[in-house]
Amino acid sequence: MTDRKLILLLKTCITVGISLILLGIYLHNYSDAIEAMGVNGIIISALCVAFGMVLSLPTKMYLTFLLVKRESEG
Template sequence: MPKVSTLTLLKVIIVFGVLLIIGGHTLLVTDSFRDYFGIYSFMIGAVCIAVGLIMSLPTKIYLTILLMRNEGKDTKY
């Protein structure tokens, strides 16, 4: 089994989170989905958006901290 770095895993989680946000928005604006599921379509769309936000925000913060840490090591005064 190939070893996956933490950075690659976090990037995949960010992309999956953004895709969930886009998918949740698409579910909310699609009329046929709303007609089929009724009020539950709003719940499903909102859950997709919420999970996408949860997955994408903390990883961005971690990647920013990691980038700042690496920039501090590269800078020599």
């Protein structure tokens, strides 16, 4: 896999992760359907945030490492 494809994949993972985090926050704060579901609704919104963090945080660190490495090489 070339560096361009890897960086594109990582940026996509970050975007999806941040979108899931925002969706989880929206569901938790503004959705009446989630509120009506009770505990199951809280679990759904928490899972959105958790999966978003799993996707976004490690890829940010790896992407930053790649960009710093590329910058130092040339």
